[in-house]
Amino acid sequence: MTSFTTVTGPAAAMPEENIDTDIIFPARFLLLTAREGLGAHAFHDRRYHADGSEVAGYVLNTEPFRAPPVIVTGANFGSGSSREQAVWALHGLGVRAVIAPALGEIFHNNCLRNGIVPIILPPEQVADMLASAAAGISFTVNLEAQTVTVGNAAPVPFDIQPERRLALLNGWDETDLVLARFADDIATFEAGQRKIQPWLYPEDIEA
Amino acid sequence: MKPRTLYEKLWDAHVVADLGAGEALLYIDRHIVHEVSSPQSFVAMRAKGRALRRPETHLAVADHAIPTRQRGTIDDPLAASQIAELEANVREFAVPYAEVNGPEQGIVHVIGPETGFTLPGTTIVCGDSHTTTHGAFGALAFGIGASEQSTVMAAQSLRQTRAKTMKVELVGTRHPLVFAKDIALALIAKIGANGAVGHAVEYVGPAISAMSMAERMTLCNMTIEAGSRIGLVAPDEATYAFIKGRRLAPKGDLFAQACKYWDTLRSDPDATYDKVVTLDLAEIVPQVSWGTSPNQTLPISASLPDPAEITDHSERRETEKALAYMGLEPGAPLLGTPVSHVFIGSCTNGRIEDLRAAAAIALGRKVAPGVKAIVVPGSMATRKVAEFEGLDRILTEAGFEWRFAGCSMCVAMNDDRLSPGDRCASTSNRNFEGRQGPGGRTHLMSPAMAAAAAIAGHIADAREYVA
Structure with missing residues (x-):
């Protein structure tokens, strides 16, 4: 995972609830098995007409929001399908932070695994930020300080689980981390579970 | 001991390490793999030279991209190559596989229960949001992303945030043509598409006890549409009857031993939930x-x-x-x-x-x-x-x-x-x-x-x- 440093730039305003992962990354592109280059398909059916021409006026087709480092949006963004392609596509587009009153939970976790900072803020605060984003005011997301700064306004703090924050800041690979820190605990757990629920170990039964 | 809900019991039984701030490393008992969400997980395994920790705990099948008009041929070259990639991956990593033209092929959330792969008291993950379905068996089952799948493959465990709990109580008698689907849709209409975000939902009530496993699965399946990754029904005799004799289910003495363990997977009578929603089935129409x-x-x-x-x-x-x-x-x-x-x-x-x-x-x-x-x-x-x-x-x-x-x-x-x-x-x-x-x-x-x-x-x- 690429490490996260502070990002600054325009924020695309998507003042809409329930922007699901089918909207972010339509299912038909899921046949692609690569994770690179998916940004071209992000919000495909919102960005393009059936003939491939751009939908005029759509935020991602408007300067300076074509490759926005930040998206500000309504509740339940990223809901629906677990497809991590939605996050890879956002990352491919240049998005490094998503601000909303609530996020789809699987999407939220997928962001954390891919260098995108999920930021949950109260609805009133998000409503103000939507207006600022639409007005083209620059956003700064500072993960070190855990703040969002809109233009010259006072920095707004946000919550993030401390270990997730560290992993994002350092670009750590979660699997490496788990194997390095918990290999013994995992083995101990298995030894205990084998005694209580032996039927969960088909490898023992068949042997 | 403080009374616990079913969710809390399942969670506690799978904690490998407490990470603080509501997070834990959870042991993952079972992983279902399909062709669409897994290619990048296997790529990550290969890139790090890793093997599956316990190959027998995974089950792979092609369901999303596969055509349903015919078997034996796949017209779309992208779909064909995606399924070929799955088949190459399951061979390389020794993952049990329900063959495309075989008798066990089907949708991940249908074949898990049908083969006996889905068992009460387990943690089950899949790169698919409708993994909630398996909660109908009293399993802690949730959808994950491809990166998380890769962690499960290598480490058989996953960092998770403990959810709050929501009880959905079904009371009253329903019309014979009111089904679990109607109940699920009525619930989502009532609480909203993000009404259960952050909560593990448990369905209770006499209507649940009387429900077939199929209907319980429909209810748990739709739970993600209310924003929750986890829907649960406590296992009972209907659950055991469904499981008994299935290919991957425990047999003989082991089955009896398992049922005894599964009997403990009920919310304690005085357990409290963070939220309670009651639905009167007599008021629900299609x-x-x-x-x-x-x-x-x-x-x-x-x-x-x-x-x-x-x-x-x-x-x-x-x-x-x-x-x-x-x-x-x-x-x-x-x-x-x-x-x-x-x-x-x-x-x-x-x-x-x-x-x-x-x-x-x-x-x-x-x-x-x-x-x-x-x-x-x-x-x-x-x-x-x-x-x-x-x-x-x-x-x-x-x-x-x-x-x-x-x-x-x-x-x-x-x-x-x-x-x-x-x-x-x-x-x-x-x-x-x-x-x-x-x-x-x-x-x-x-x-x-x-x-x-x-x-x-x-x-x-x-x-x-x-x-």
């Missing part, structure tokens, strides 16, 4: 979604909302947007809305009980002219049972197409897709924009309601089609 989010659902007898009468600005905008996408008139009745397509199947409603409900409506009737209606069993095993019962004959004689198993028109990434403007009565789980094909319009409903829509040629009330 439900139909009208919009582009599953909470935009109404009773069949209702009229569509009129944005002019909505005072909340954001709700008015959402309603206008949904009506426009769906091509519907404000205030018009839902009943009688013409449909061009009917889809009966999916991990929500592709089980034998669902096919029986559809066939009961279709028996001796004909699909309305101009309507394309397809029935896609959730698994090849389900298809076989349906054919043994003669359901395929009833349905094909009525004019439905009878398909092989797969996700089909639920997901618009195989041969079955809507074209712009098509309107589909669908037993699937999502009415999102473009979910069944770009510009396609989806109305979610039960299999009986979808069958009635096929016969009528428009959205209809299944209660009027009882023989």
